[in-house]
Amino acid sequence: MKFRRRAGNVAREEVFLNLTSLIDVIFVLLLFFVVTTTFSRPNQLKIELPEASSGSPPTQTELKQLEIAIGADGQYQVNAQSLLTNDLASLMSALQRESEGDNSLPLTISADAKTPHQAFITAMDAAGKLGFAHLRITTVEAKAAP
Numbered sequence: 001m002k003f004r005r006r007a008g009n010v011a012r013e014e015v016f017l018n019l020t021s022l023i024d025v026i027f028v029l030l031l032f033f034v035v036t037t038t039f040s041r042p043n044q045l046k047i048e049l050p051e052a053s054s055g056s057p058p059t060q061t062e063l064k065q066l067e068i069a070i071g072a073d074g075q076y077q078v079n080a081q082s083l084l085t086n087d088l089a090s091l092m093s094a095l096q097r098e099s100e101g102d103n104s105l106p107l108t109i110s111a112d113a114k115t116p117h118q119a120f121i122t123a124m125d126a127a128g129k130l131g132f133a134h135l136r137i138t139t140v141e142a143k144a145a146p
Contacts, residue, residue, distance in 0.1 A: 074119035103131035
């Protein structure tokens, strides 16, 4: 079949698709997903603290606090930031960077109960070399023997 064109100068109608409502729906969905998303910290070390029968809970302070977390494998984290290497120099540089040179800040060392003794001593050595005097070691309260 062959169709003939109409003779003359006939203007074609432009097809216009209104996308405003579609864009509104997309933005509402985007906003919904952003608000309902939960953010987790997958790089946090899982630490099982050792038990102690004596001690006192930490006091709340307005000062910035530093925390060294040591995993069971000897992996270090300073204020929830994992270190690339587990040596004294990198631990000292991370502490220096996080404290911004202020060694009067309280420093908490949280080590897993199965942490190698050397990893804990390295953390204490780094804190001592940088002049930190307010050290805390975290434990959990021991259960009473039946």
